[in-house]
Amino acid sequence: MGVNIPFLVVAWCDLNGALRTVRNYLKLIAKFAIIAYMTIIFAAFSVSISVIASSAAVTSLLELKVESSPNSASTHDGAQAEHISGSLPNVLTTNMDLSLATMSVVALRDFTFDYTHLYTPTFTKPTFWHALTNLKIDVLQLSDESIPITASYSPGRSIVDRETGREIALGCNITVGGDAFTDNPQIPANSVSATGVFKNFNTIEEFKAIDKTALFNQLTDEVWEGITQGSTVALTRFLLITFADLKKYKYYYWFTFPAFVAKPAWELDGEWIPGGQGFTEEALIAIASSLHSSTRPFFLIRSSGSAPEIAPVEDFDRFFEGVPQQHRTIAFLDPSALPTNPGWPLRNLLAYLAHRHPSFVSAPEGIRVLCWRDTEVPSDGHWKSRFGVVKSQGSKQGTEEKLTAVGWEKNVQGKLGPRLADLAPMMDPARLADQAVDLNLKLMRWRILPSLDLDKIAGTRCLLLGAGTLGCYVARTLMGWGVRTITFVDSARVSFSNPVRQPLFEFEDCLHGGKLKAACAAERLKKIFPGVHPDGINAPPPPTGKDAPDPHSSGSVLGLVPHQLRGFLAEFRNMPITGAAYSRCTGCSDTVLEAYEKEGFPVLLRAFNEPGYLEALTGLDKLYDEGEAALASVDWDIDEGEGDEDM
Known part of the structure; x- marks a missing residue:
């Protein structure tokens, strides 16, 4: 009985391949097992670390101590940012910036200040960047001097989820528009203004190298000076630094909103409750009516009479003279919409009161606070405003000396850094080209000939007799200097020798007998720059034969x-x-x-x-x-x- 050798070879090959396949599967299973084991170990280690950190944080909370972290020795200069633990919203560390994440807050023991809207705080309208462009070209030019700027903010807004019925808070924006640089900007209804300082830099290197600490200290000095002088105007003061890349329509910007850090921290007596539980319906309607005629960022409420009365915070002594503590209420237009987190202006308002009226803030009854969030009287009686009582944990540091402050906002990545507004994708390319050419001309005027009348040049009409080598280069030069109306007169057609010497023609223009030079040159100018108005006139050919001289x-x-x-x-x-x-x-x-x-x-x-x-x-x-x-x-x-x- 013979043996089929080819069959045995084939069978051995199949068996060997099957063994290799099984071995590979076993290796893969082993790898997955190792990965799963390491994942379990890592998860257990992370839980242990979290428990330890939580225990330490709770211990710090029970001791009622709020200390700055070792790396935040200069929180007042804005160089450091405050950080907060997402697992313990009631723990405060003073090393936190105004914004961390969509739901980040600055906690003060039992209640927190909301800085949610400062994660995306600044709604810069496109009209603002257009106004900045005009300001840079026509006014600032190469100057980097600081100028005043005005923004606005409104009460916090919220919407109701139709499926769950839950109220969802929306962040409030600090808005700067096209009239931010004017003396009398238009403030939207139910909004208040916030004044600030604007500083633009000429290069991106200057923008990056600016001493932000010095700028922040200067701004906080202005806010504190306003407090010492008894004015609340500076409590919402801010700083905006920018670099405008006008040729690319990219604007780098960075906001800072100084907020003072109290030591020891404030304490909430109980919890924040709806405004309807702290005031009667009639009282809230009366307050809404008063604010409707004149919206205020900060105000006082006196409820000793039949109807509540309101007054500016600056009239504290006169307005609250002889009024019991339980009938005194401080209020502010609250840009936050979170039910348990008032907005950042409250922090500076409390610093103002601690400095100007220390006996008021240290009263055992506490401070009645109304966070005003209603733009109109609700038809269903559901008031969005919040009410609470804030108490001091002891004598406040800074009744005489300046408090530390934080304030630089974070970018969309959650890091301390500037933001970028890129308007190029949303603009008409033809308009972009037109403005870029005008900008280039104005830059040349700044550096070469300040007396150059660009409007007169733009209105000049030029007639070019001949669209040859000289005519093409002259047309390009005229267009580069701002001439918008150019007319060619020529009787010839484009030949194969023209494109290498005459920049307004290409090889395709020579085909099929050649295009008419005048019309072709005018068409090419329009393609180069859509803002020009060219025309091409085909002149009669020169006389030949007996008519030729x-x-x-x-x-x-x-x-x-x-x-x-x-x-x-x-x-x-x-x-x-x-x-x-x-x-x-x-x-x-x-x-x-x-x-x-x-x-x-x-x-x-x-x-x-x-x-x-x-x-x-x-x-x-x-x-x-x-x-x-x-x-x-x-x-x-x-x-x-x-x-x-x-x-």
Whole structure:
């Protein structure tokens, strides 16, 4: 019985492949097992760390101590940011910026300040960037001086989820619009203004290298000075630094809103409750009516009478004189919509009160606070405003000295850094090109010729006779200097030798007999810059045959000379003229012609290189002397008697 060797080889190969496959599967299973084991170990380690951190945080909370972290020694200068634990919303560390994440807050023991809206705090309208562009070009130019700016903010907004019925808070925006640089900007209804400082830099390097600490300290000094002078105007003051890349329509910007950090922290007595539980319906309606006529960022409420009365915070002593603590309420327009987190202006308002009225904030009854969030009287009686009682944990640091502060906002990545507004994708490319050309002209005017009248140049209309090499380059130069209306006049067509010398033509323009030069050049100008208004006129071809002028009709070996031609622009033609020859003409006199026939090209060389050669050759240089001699030979005697009689 024979053995089939090829069959055995094939069978062995199949068995070997199957074994390799099984081995690979076993390796893969082992890898997954190792990964799963490591994942379990890592998760257990993370839980342990979280428990330890939570325990330490709770211990710190129970001790009622709020200490700055070692890395936040200079929180007042804005160089550091405050950080907060997402697992313990009631724990405060003073090393936190105004914004961390969509739901980040600054906690003060039992209640927190909401900085949610400062994660995306600044709603910069496109009109603001257009206003900045005009301000940079026409006013600031190369200056980086600080100028005033005005923004606005409104009460916090919320919406109701139709499926769950839950109320969802929306962040409030600090809005800057196209009139932010004007003296009287339009503030939207139910909003209040916030004044600030604007500083633009000329290069991205200057923007990155700016001493932000010094700028922040200067701003916090201004806010604190306002507090010491008894004014609440500066409590919402802010700083905006920018770099405007006008050619690319990219704007780098960074906001900071100084917020003072109290030591020890404030404490909430109980919890934040709806405004309807802290005030009667009639009282809230009366407050809403008063604010509707004059919206205030901060105000006082006196509820000792039949109806509540409101007044500016600056009138604290007069307004609250003789009023019991339980009938005194401080209020502010709250940009937060979170039910348990008032907005950031409350922090500076409490700092103001602690400095100006320390006995009021240290009262055992606490401070009644109304966070006003209603823009209209609700029809269902559900008031969005919140009410709470805030107490001091002891004598406040900073009743005389300046408090530390935080304030630089974070970018969309949650890091301390500037934001970018890129308007190029949302703009018409033709408009972008037009504004970029105008910007380039204004930059040239700044640096080269400040007296250059760009409007006059833009209104100039230019006619180019000929669309050849010179005409194409002249047209490009005129367009580069701002001329918007250019007309070509030419009778030729584009030939294969033109594109290499004339920049307004391409190879395709030479095909099929060639395009008309004037129209083709005008079309190409429009493609290069849509803001130009070109036109191309096809002139009649030059006369040929018997209508063509004979260059030798003058009988001169030099042919026609310029003064023997007359041009007619209306007819696009030249006409030779015939007249008596002048014996001393430097172009066609017999003396010049005879010298050329006799000596040839050397005569031309001497005419090109020796000023006065032709005048001396024809005797034109002696014409003046002959004229003087002729005048001297004239008898200029006048009858004196006749002259006297005329007198």
